[in-house]
Amino acid sequence: MRTEFDFINNLKKKYTLNHIGDDCAVLPKDSETDLVITTDLIVEDIDFRLDWTTPELVGAKTLAVSLSDIAAMGAEPKWALLSIGIPANIWDSDFVDRFYDGWFTLARHYEVELVGGDISRTPEKIVFDSIVAGEVIKGKAILRSGAMPGDSIYVTGALGGAFGGLMLLESGFRYSNSSKRHQEIIAKQLRPVPQLASGKYLSEHGIATAMIDLSDGLSSDLRHLCQASGVGARIYAKDIPILPALSEVTVAKDQMMALGINGGEDFELLFTSKEKNLSSLNLPDAQRIGEITENVGRIEVIAGNEITCLQPGGYRHF
Amino acid sequence: MRTEFDFINNLKKKYTLNHIGDDCAVLPKDSETDLVITTDLIVEDIDFRLDWTTPELVGAKTLAVSLSDIAAMGAEPKWALLSIGIPANIWDSDFVDRFYDGWFTLARHYEVELVGGDISRTPEKIVFDSIVAGEVIKGKAILRSGAMPGDSIYVTGALGGAFGGLMLLESGFRYSNSSKRHQEIIAKQLRPVPQLASGKYLSEHGIATAMIDLSDGLSSDLRHLCQASGVGARIYAKDIPILPALSEVTVAKDQMMALGINGGEDFELLFTSKEKNLSSLNLPDAQRIGEITENVGRIEVIAGNEITCLQPGGYRHF
Numbered sequence: 001m002r003t004e005f006d007f008i009n010n011l012k013k014k015y016t017l018n019h020i021g022d023d024c025a026v027l028p029k030d031s032e033t034d035l036v037i038t039t040d041l042i043v044e045d046i047d048f049r050l051d052w053t054t055p056e057l058v059g060a061k062t063l064a065v066s067l068s069d070i071a072a073m074g075a076e077p078k079w080a081l082l083s084i085g086i087p088a089n090i091w092d093s094d095f096v097d098r099f100y101d102g103w104f105t106l107a108r109h110y111e112v113e114l115v116g117g118d119i120s121r122t123p124e125k126i127v128f129d130s131i132v133a134g135e136v137i138k139g140k141a142i143l144r145s146g147a148m149p150g151d152s153i154y155v156t157g158a159l160g161g162a163f164g165g166l167m168l169l170e171s172g173f174r175y176s177n178s179s180k181r182h183q184e185i186i187a188k189q190l191r192p193v194p195q196l197a198s199g200k201y202l203s204e205h206g207i208a209t210a211m212i213d214l215s216d217g218l219s220s221d222l223r224h225l226c227q228a229s230g231v232g233a234r235i236y237a238k239d240i241p242i243l244p245a246l247s248e249v250t251v252a253k254d255q256m257m258a259l260g261i262n263g264g265e266d267f268e269l270l271f272t273s274k275e276k277n278l279s280s281l282n283l284p285d286a287q288r289i290g291e292i293t294e295n296v297g298r299i300e301v302i303a304g305n306e307i308t309c310l311q312p313g314g315y316r317h318f
Numbered sequence: 319m320r321t322e323f324d325f326i327n328n329l330k331k332k333y334t335l336n337h338i339g340d341d342c343a344v345l346p347k348d349s350e351t352d353l354v355i356t357t358d359l360i361v362e363d364i365d366f367r368l369d370w371t372t373p374e375l376v377g378a379k380t381l382a383v384s385l386s387d388i389a390a391m392g393a394e395p396k397w398a399l400l401s402i403g404i405p406a407n408i409w410d411s412d413f414v415d416r417f418y419d420g421w422f423t424l425a426r427h428y429e430v431e432l433v434g435g436d437i438s439r440t441p442e443k444i445v446f447d448s449i450v451a452g453e454v455i456k457g458k459a460i461l462r463s464g465a466m467p468g469d470s471i472y473v474t475g476a477l478g479g480a481f482g483g484l485m486l487l488e489s490g491f492r493y494s495n496s497s498k499r500h501q502e503i504i505a506k507q508l509r510p511v512p513q514l515a516s517g518k519y520l521s522e523h524g525i526a527t528a529m530i531d532l533s534d535g536l537s538s539d540l541r542h543l544c545q546a547s548g549v550g551a552r553i554y555a556k557d558i559p560i561l562p563a564l565s566e567v568t569v570a571k572d573q574m575m576a577l578g579i580n581g582g583e584d585f586e587l588l589f590t591s592k593e594k595n596l597s598s599l600n601l602p603d604a605q606r607i608g609e610i611t612e613n614v615g616r617i618e619v620i621a622g623n624e625i626t627c628l629q630p631g632g633y634r635h636f
């Protein structure tokens with residue numbers, strides 16, 4: 001079965017689509033500014049389950065995943081559109097009002113204006129399409145394609161939490177009746193934080209040569225970045241920042257590492273930087289995890305004396 | 319039960335949304351140009367049925383409904399994003415390839431570039447979100463809110479065809495094994511034509527004071543335009559252009575009129591114009607159907623000596 005990544009690559013070739021392949025499309029706005037824009041489809045029982053979360057959190061996460069794409073370009077979010085598809089029984093409940101409450105609470109925080117949208121009935125399941133546009137200084141959007149051999153590879157924050165939270169939810173744990181440590185992990189799944197300040201900092205200071213947000217998982221997203229840049233990568237297991245609370249999910253060190261490498265939806269930033277720029281890198285939560293190599297398509301993980309080649313293990317729809 | 323229109327009006331008030339309420343949001347682009355942008359959610363078994371159409375036609379209609387919103391602003395379409403949600407069994411078929419074939423055929427015709435999108439799995443039904451952006455000379459976008467008492471009301475094309483086509487499809491008729499007359503009607507439902515040339519003409523020549531596309535039906539859309547403009551309207555039944563082929567669907571004159579007034583999805587343009595501009599109106603398929611009045615919220619239909627007040631009778635999701 002073809003993956004969605006193969007499908008998109010074929011589409012790009014077949015129809016000569018030059019703006020496709022980054023977290024956002026970058027389009028000229030005026031003489032000083034580029035517009036960046038992204039769309040994310042959020043589907044009930046694929047991306048969220050009503051009995052795992054609250055309508056407010058679904059609203060906030062629907063916006064947050066798109067803000068994360070804006071962050072990955074080093075841009076600042078400006079406005080949004082929101083299409084919602086709702087079954088009749090949900091329309092009659094307070095779900096939609098509470099959903100918008102959550103959406104607008106986050107939107108106000110980041111000064112994002114809702115400028116349009118659509119409302120439709122659906123036969124059964126809820127669906128949202130979140131469209132967010134941002135602005136960046138002309139030519140300063142950070143693409144996936146700018147990494148060069150020798151560049152250092154960084155991630156912000158700690159990894160694996162969102163997937164650990166998903167495991168807890170799937171095992172029957174709920175935020176409201178969980179321990180503090182479990183709540184910390186579940187919150188990573190239900191309440192992701194877009195790394196807008198870090199993204200903008202990296203763009204404004206010209207530090208990052210390439211960037212992507214960690215939505216599919218480090219193994220998949222590092223591969224996307226390497227493919228776009230035509231390079232390979234070497235990362236060091238000991239340097240990958242795993243969320244400490246994940247020891248609540250598994251005590252096995254290699255399983256914790258697998259969560260950090262393959263778990264999606266952390267919405268942290270993965271970026272590359274040249275050695276000469278590192279002196280000006282003042283991002284306390286950024287951690288160097290490896291370097292870009294010339295071995296096109298090869299992603300090595302160094303763990304002690306062992307070298308393994310990383311297979312993409314993140315989330316795929318197909 | 320609250321309608322989606324009530325819901326949107328409440329949302330506008332509650333969150334002070336100033337860009338919402340037209341076919342597209344209008345946003346400043348550069349010193350000479352405004353950006354217009356729209357989003358339309360298209361849901362299987364609500365907006366289309368797989369056994370009534372072809373994947374290519376679904377692709378083309380998904381784009382066409384958004385192009386119609388661009389036309390209603392008097393703008394020119396430029397680029398698009400497309401989110402698709404697909405169940406696993408459909409992903410394995412040729413549906414998605416054929417859908418994009420249809421989408422791109424129309425996109426090439428209107429020189430629309432696909433710049434982004436998202437692909438997700440869905441549990442059961444297909445869903446699309448179509449986002450299209452266009453450009454218009456700064457300040458020249460035609461809003462719903464510009465109609466003044468005394469303005470003439472016009473529609474392009476002939477009405478009722480799309481709803482007549484829906485009736486035929488619901489009655490078991492299919493395009494492939496229908497008569498030429500039935501095919502003409504069914505095509506209005508399956509293959510709508512966005513009125514981009516007319517929209518642009520009206521904007522460039524400064525003829526229209528207000529405009530909306532006929533997606534929900536004349537009775538609903540004229541009400542939207544009147545509400546936005548704070549006016550009323552009087553229309554003449556004898557002047558409403560009904561698709562002649564509709565006599566295949568019903569021989570009753572009043573039922574044909576009801577189809578023309580309440581049937582949605584014709585994607586023709588409804589616009590208003592000042593008397594002084596009419597001399598420069600060179601739009602052969604535009605038909606004057608009435609005039610704007612000072613009776614705020616009142617929409618009268620004149621049929622012979624009878625005056626009836628029009629109730630919104632078009633399609634509603636809720």
